[in-house]
Amino acid sequence: MGYIDDEVKRLQSIVDSLDGRIKALEKSQIGGPKPKTAEEIRMILIGPPGAGKGTQAPKIKEKFACCHLATGDMLRSQVAKKTTLGREAKKIMDQGGLVSDDIVIGMIKEELENNQECKGGFILDGFPRTVPQAESLDAMLRERNQTLQHAVELQIDDALLVARITGRLVHPASGRTYHSTFNPPKLAMTDDVTGEPLIQRSDDNAEALKKRLATYHKQTAPVVGYYQNTGIWKAIDASQEPGQVWKSLLTIFDNDKAKAKSSGSGILSKLAGRS
Numbered sequence: 001m002g003y004i005d006d007e008v009k010r011l012q013s014i015v016d017s018l019d020g021r022i023k024a025l026e027k028s029q030i031g032g033p034k035p036k037t038a039e040e041i042r043m044i045l046i047g048p049p050g051a052g053k054g055t056q057a058p059k060i061k062e063k064f065a066c067c068h069l070a071t072g073d074m075l076r077s078q079v080a081k082k083t084t085l086g087r088e089a090k091k092i093m094d095q096g097g098l099v100s101d102d103i104v105i106g107m108i109k110e111e112l113e114n115n116q117e118c119k120g121g122f123i124l125d126g127f128p129r130t131v132p133q134a135e136s137l138d139a140m141l142r143e144r145n146q147t148l149q150h151a152v153e154l155q156i157d158d159a160l161l162v163a164r165i166t167g168r169l170v171h172p173a174s175g176r177t178y179h180s181t182f183n184p185p186k187l188a189m190t191d192d193v194t195g196e197p198l199i200q201r202s203d204d205n206a207e208a209l210k211k212r213l214a215t216y217h218k219q220t221a222p223v224v225g226y227y228q229n230t231g232i233w234k235a236i237d238a239s240q241e242p243g244q245v246w247k248s249l250l251t252i253f254d255n256d257k258a259k260a261k262s263s264g265s266g267i268l269s270k271l272a273g274r275s
């Protein structure tokens with residue numbers, strides 16, 4: 001009996017000492033620098049014209065300190081500079097068609113490789129818009145040993161988009177958007193931040209919108225199917241007011257965090273071989 005008591009005491013002291021060391025290690029991890037990937041985000045926003053991609057993406061950028069890459073904005077910047085690409089792209093954009101896959105894939109690749117802001121992750125707005133673009137994105141990420149975390153679809157009925165698109169006002173230099181009714185600037189046709197004039201996009205009229213929607217349903221809807229098969233697709237009701245849409249996005253991020261936590265990233269889970 002004496003031997004068993006001694007052995008239990010000895011084992012208890014080992015357990016106590018290990019427990020103390022685990023707590024100390026966990027404490028030093030909490031206080032230390034966060035792992036680089038902890039707040040990194042790699043996601044895409046899919047949705048028809050006017051769904052709210054450009055409205056929500058800057059908030060995600062602010063939350064995660066990542067880059068916001070909008071292929072539409074990049075193309076409009078080429079149009080503004082009157083480059084050869086810009087001139088060609090403008091014709092296609094005003095007709096509601098899609099610019100060639102090679103051009104937009106090249107633009108995204110260049111940004112992911114060279115834009116310092118993308119080191120903290122990225123949010124892609126308006127890309128990928130075709131299945132070949134989605135496949136190219138996967139290949140680009142594979143080369144960097146990365147994967148996408150979220151493919152979020154902003155779902156909304158076409159009928160609600162006419163008012164959104166025809167009332168949109170844009171500050172071209174920053175990409176900030178307003179709406180004449182739903183989100184008016186403080187001073188008519190004037191950017192709240194810089195005081196510069198706002199414009200209407202040349203493709204923001206009812207006729208071009210009809211074509212843009214047809215293009216979306218034909219060429220971009222299959223991209224939704226592509227991501228539904230990967231398990232990272234989530235849908236949000238984008239007909240809600242912008243604050244509610246943002247809350248739905250936050251729920252997606254929170255659920256993801258909770259999932260990562262329950263799969264175990266602490267020292268004990270490491271000891272148990274769970275992470």
Ligand code: AP5
Nearest residue numbers: 049050051052053054055071072099126164168178179242
């Ligand atoms: P792009 O610039 O990407 O246009 P889009 O996809 O048609 O999307 P929008 O910018 O019109 O809509 P959004 O969802 O950002 O809406 P927003 O938040 O501003 O592309 C333009 C063109 O470039 C394409 O047609 C194509 O030719 C070419 N292109 C781009 N990418 C390409 C690619 N990958 N491949 C090939 N070609 C490509 O909101 C709209 C308005 O509604 C705003 O006024 C806003 O204030 C308001 N609003 C937003 N959310 C709400 C809400 N919840 N309630 C009420 N109002 C709201």
